[in-house]
Amino acid sequence: MRVTQGCFSFLPDLTDADIRTQVQYCIDKGWAVNIEFTDDPHPRNTYWEMWSLPAFDVKDAAPIMLELDACRKVHGGRKYIRLSGFDSTHGWESVRISFLVGRPQEEPGFILTRNEGGGQAIQYTLQARPLPGASA
């Protein structure tokens, strides 16, 4: 399966030149760009591991692309990697864009567990299947 989280998962995988355009968009908006990775793509898994601190005060996408390269060297093809742009403006103070820039070579998907309660009601539990070769 293909996890379709993030802004651009229905497009063909982004090239580095593509990613650069979106990173520059964030920088020009004054947002801090953050690189995160995880082996648990559950949609409620909010806190992916941060690769480094969010990049505040940069003017150009180059340093983020450098960090992304470094992150890929370690996790590329094995974990999910995403970029996000954080807006500290009052009233937002949250993520304004987020998109995947790396996936494991094989995406094992999720297990949906149905627990029958009383009557016809079902409690659903969603769990990501472990990624091959990934630990923690």
Place this chain on the structure above:
Amino acid sequence: MAEPLTPVPAPGETAIDLHKELAETQVAEVLDELDRELVGLAPVKTRIREIAALLVVDRVRRRMGLTAETPTLHMSFTGNPGTGKTTVALRMAEILYKLGYIRRGHLVSVTRDDLVGQYIGHTAPKTKEVLKKAMGGVLFIDEAYYLYRPENERDYGQEAIEILLQVMENQRDDLVVIFAGYADRMDKFFRANPGFRSRIAHHIDFPDYTDAELMAIGEMMLKSLSYHFDAGGAAAFRDYIAARRKQPHFANARSIRNALDRMRMRQANRHFAHPGLVTLDDLTTITAEDVRASRVFNQDATKPD
């Protein structure tokens, strides 16, 4: 490397009008502004024009497929304090941006303290942070030789130097570094760190200003603040420049600015000391009295004004 700003020429393009090429980049405007904004500095301005010409030609050559390499653009600006190095660096960033050699055109100005940390493990992130902020633009390192302290073999400056060298080589598309400082010390620094010397394409030497140039600078600064010298004031200021130059810590245009700040303060206090009304003329005029009260004129003075 940013995309060239002008469209790729039609196939078979054989003759190119370099002047038109220059006009399209609007670099000429930056050069003219540099002329207007900075008094004197003729050799510097000539060098900048030469570099700009080289870069325009290089751009055309790359477009025609004669070369593919990103040229090395790191520079060293040597000269005494107050000779216009920072101002020229700002304009240089603008020129490089307009020619498409850097993507953003901003200048990040730092000294040793911004790059070198206080404890082990502190320097690398600090240096990288600065480099990240400068990417897409120009990193201006003032008094760069302070990075190198051979007397202390465990100095963290060495770590910053190594990271700088690496980025200057590998990220030539992403930023241009300009080193600045006194000529003699810079020379020593480069001799001790040959890695820098080989990565620097352009050296520009900033001469001290002549007395006449400093006078012109002073008058320009006053004008921008809506002040002027009267005849006596101008004569006194000429004397001031000659005297100040002989004293320690002389810093060319910067000394002139500091002197003018003090003279404006004396002028203000002079008006308060004299009862009566002041006219518009009074408020805008710096007189001999304002200038000559400076300690620079006191032969025994050990400290500059």
Place this chain on the structure above:
Amino acid sequence: MNVLDKKSPPGGKRSRYAAGVMEYREMGYWQPDYEPKDTDILAVFRVTPQDGVDPIEAAAAVAGESSTATWTVVWTDRLTACEKYRAKCYRVDPVPNAPGSYFAFIAYDLDLFEPGSIANLSASIIGNVFGFKPLKALRLEDMRFPVAYVKTFQGPATGIVVERERLDKFGRPLLGATVKPKLGLSGRNYGRVVYEALKGGLDFTKDDENINSQPFMHWRDRFLYCMEAVAKAEAATGETKGTYLNVTAATMEDMYERADFAKQLGSVIVMIDLVVGYTAIQSMAKWARRNDVILHLHRAGHSTYTRQKAHGVSFRVIAKWMRLAGVDHIHAGTVVGKLEGDPNNVRGYYDICREDFNPVALEHGIFFDQHWASLNKLMPVASGGIHAGQMHQLIDLLGEDCVLQFGGGTIGHPMGIAAGATANRVALEAMIFARNAGRDLRAEGQQILEDAAKHCLPLRQALETWKDVTFNYTSTDTPDFVPTATPGF
């Protein structure tokens, strides 16, 4: 005798509290020198007096009838601080290019209103006066609420920021679709539509306004099958998905029961219709905040009073009331779709929903500065007759903080519902990508869609199917303004 034709009695001004009838303007409801206080609630009405009725007197009558006045002088006024409680009409301007109509600006003292009650607010402002005989027609155009009053309301239960955080969806409009046909599907069949649409790429599906609990599908069936569809779609995509379960019902008790069941099944969102009434809406907003469930409002019925320019209540006022009342989603127009929506007015509605401060913008129908005092932002929903081929226009006009609902534009896709959903999602992502990359959506939108369709067959099919569908009709409700200030009289 016509009250409003009455001239001042001969022999000079009579006493204010002498028994009998007197002109509203004489009773203190017309105060051209009055400077509205920061704490006043302000309203602007479009007043169309009956022939021969003086516009100032008509405007004063509106102020009077929407505050303390009755048709005759009452001595009991003198038992109150009546000066304070009287609404004051302080300005009357002719409506540009509309002879016989006037904008009347009226200030109401804050003490006239119960804190945090839309029911009380609306009963005061529109309770009685709209049937007043001396007026041919009357329309409430806009209102300004002081910060002190705004602060007495909860505001959107979740708000745009937390909704996005909860759904983990940022940087693009959310995509929805109303399940069609509106009526007749069984619960089991209904859930199939939900599953296909969500799996195909939509974020939300939606019950229609009149899907409640009918013989063909009782509400518990719908909820059970819909949540099975949602859970399966989440597992298939790794995304949080939602379906607006309509909990509109005959009584508040029924609504709470349905909402509680939706929450128990794990739904992130429930839905109500505007016709449940302001009190029920506020109750549900409080329920939604207590239970961490997003509250979607369908503006069912609003066009009966918002559409005609001369009479009723402008939708911008309803939008303001609903932001105060505390819903999280509100249908606010599409501009390009099948339902009424002048682009300038719609822009005004969207600003009311999403900004923390609305400056006066007569061209967008906004008559007053409005501070929202950090009340949550309300997600506008664009729904009705829109399709993937309009994606560039929709994003250009509406921005990214909205829900785009393609009902027919999803379910009517020739290759099925999931294909329709995918077409919409690909068009949306391609357009957002292109916009962020600096491309001009107005000029290049068509090209961007065609390029995206090269790697997406469903989008190619959608563009082909709906290429000629537009709804180019003149809007009935457009802002009336002249670029320079109109002199009062």
